[in-house]
Amino acid sequence: MPGGWTVIKSKHLSIFIVSMLPIILLVILSLVLIVMIVMTYGVRSLAHYETKKQEDRDKASLIQGWLYSGIVATIIAIIASIYFLVKGTPYEGHLVEWLNIVVRVMHITFGIAWIGASFYFVFLENALNRTDNVRDELAGNLWAVHGGGFYYLEKYKVAPKTLPKSLHWFKYEAYFTWVSGLGLLFIVYYFNASAMLIDPNVMKLTAAEAISISIGSFVVGWIIYDQLCKSSLAKRPLVFSIVGVVLLVGFAWFYGHVFSGRAAFIHFGAMIGSIMVANVFFVIIPAQKAMVNAAKNGMPPDASKGKKALLRSIHNNYFTLPVLFVMVSNHFPSTFSNRYQWAVLAAISIGAAGIKHWLNLREQGKLSVWVLPASILLLLAVAYVTAPKQVSTKCREVSFIEVNAIVQQRCVSCHSSRPTDNIYTTAPNGVKYDTPQEIVFKKDLIMQRVVITKTMPQNNKTNMTLEEREIIRCWIEQGAVIK
Ligand code: HEC
Numbered sequence: 001m002p003g004g005w006t007v008i009k010s011k012h013l014s015i016f017i018v019s020m021l022p023i024i025l026l027v028i029l030s031l032v033l034i035v036m037i038v039m040t041y042g043v044r045s046l047a048h049y050e051t052k053k054q055e056d057r058d059k060a061s062l063i064q065g066w067l068y069s070g071i072v073a074t075i076i077a078i079i080a081s082i083y084f085l086v087k088g089t090p091y092e093g094h095l096v097e098w099l100n101i102v103v104r105v106m107h108i109t110f111g112i113a114w115i116g117a118s119f120y121f122v123f124l125e126n127a128l129n130r131t132d133n134v135r136d137e138l139a140g141n142l143w144a145v146h147g148g149g150f151y152y153l154e155k156y157k158v159a160p161k162t163l164p165k166s167l168h169w170f171k172y173e174a175y176f177t178w179v180s181g182l183g184l185l186f187i188v189y190y191f192n193a194s195a196m197l198i199d200p201n202v203m204k205l206t207a208a209e210a211i212s213i214s215i216g217s218f219v220v221g222w223i224i225y226d227q228l229c230k231s232s233l234a235k236r237p238l239v240f241s242i243v244g245v246v247l248l249v250g251f252a253w254f255y256g257h258v259f260s261g262r263a264a265f266i267h268f269g270a271m272i273g274s275i276m277v278a279n280v281f282f283v284i285i286p287a288q289k290a291m292v293n294a295a296k297n298g299m300p301p302d303a304s305k306g307k308k309a310l311l312r313s314i315h316n317n318y319f320t321l322p323v324l325f326v327m328v329s330n331h332f333p334s335t336f337s338n339r340y341q342w343a344v345l346a347a348i349s350i351g352a353a354g355i356k357h358w359l360n361l362r363e364q365g366k367l368s369v370w371v372l373p374a375s376i377l378l379l380l381a382v383a384y385v386t387a388p389k390q391v392s393t394k395c396r397e398v399s400f401i402e403v404n405a406i407v408q409q410r411c412v413s414c415h416s417s418r419p420t421d422n423i424y425t426t427a428p429n430g431v432k433y434d435t436p437q438e439i440v441f442k443k444d445l446i447m448q449r450v451v452i453t454k455t456m457p458q459n460n461k462t463n464m465t466l467e468e469r470e471i472i473r474c475w476i477e478q479g480a481v482i483k
Helices: 002-050 054-086 091-127 172-190 193-197 207-230 237-256 261-296 303-329 341-363 371-385 400-410 436-441 443-452 466-477
Strands: 138-146 149-156
Touching: 002 054, 054 091, 091 149, 091 172, 091 303, 091 341, 172 193, 172 207, 172 261, 193 207, 193 261, 207 237, 207 261, 207 303, 237 261, 237 341, 261 303, 261 341, 303 341, 341 371, 400 436, 400 466, 436 443, 443 466
Parallel strands: none
Antiparallel strands: 138 149
């Protein structure tokens, strides 16, 4: 029947087209990307050489801004369509891993640039020569030698009489750190919420619930902090600090009772990091813009705005070390796997902020006797309480056959050259337990993750028992031999 034949044919055709959609989309997106990149060169030459009129230049840089945003959006769309192409194949894990590498390196790079600049300016402020040979309009100056040259820097009390043609701003480092950090949250935690974000032993959540709590907590954290800074408390630094610390401990406690251990740590850092970026975006940069505008119009700047910006920037300064610790904490299961991990997190954060306080005092030439020792003592106390507990239970002779059976049952669903786990399609961190040798070689790491910190199997997905952990411990203590 000719009619039926066309139906079948068109059905095949539509299936074919649907299956080709991601590739067609990919080709179109790539073309759009190339066109936009070429356009940026055109606009760039317009902005820099051909016209000298400020108006045209402003227009060109506006277009440039839109083009860059378009390029970023297109790259994200391209990655998304590649993701749908490889979803469910072994390439999915590989794609996510490379996304992780690229975005992580970007995050670290922007973070270093941001915190580096911030440390540098705090240092300048603290080390400025304010007395010796300082012109009237200046707050101070500073000589420095670096990279084979001498540098001389001056800070103005208010603003120069005429604004310089090019004025450097430091803001994109902060914004890009935040954007790349959010990207990492998606790549590591949101895409894989059931494995990375949620620990059913802590709280049974769906992926949608966990992600909503995650994002919501950042917004709530900022609102509370911002209101606190605007309240009268801000005028009393000691009370403000105490309230701030109590609130932060509360957040650490909350995250520790909602998410998996490592996700709880990262969220604490991401929440504070978001506050830091919001401080730059909503308070510090607007204050600087107002200052520049006032200087353009020959008006004195609004001192209250400058004061508010300074307060936020001091807070950011104290946040840096705790956030840096959190960002590397994923490597240290003894911290995030502790039963009272929220207290561990809070104590390390307070100790780290204490060390920053001491560094600040020192740069200002002030001598403090107790701040550094107290901070170090606190950190040492944390190291002490997180130390492995001595287990006194006697071991019977354990055979490798027993150990191997446990490993096969509890570990190889993920750690194998052919994992059967629904999420991990390649062996995590390259750790495989397919042969006896592979188990023996990794005995120290197994001791650390299975016996001491009990952070493997991940979220105890394969329901390993305490008795099994004891058998593993005994086998390793008896020399981890294959017999
Ligand atoms: C549900 C999947 C899953 C199971 C089951 C699992 N692991 Fe893992 N394992 C992971 C993931 C994911 C990582 C990487 C992330 C991390 O280090 O926490 C990992 C990392 C490790 C590491 C750290 C490697 C390194 O380079 O630091 C060791 C050791 C390890 N696992 C041992 C085991 C042992 C032993 C078992 C069985 C008792 C086990 N795992 C069961 C998912 C799993």
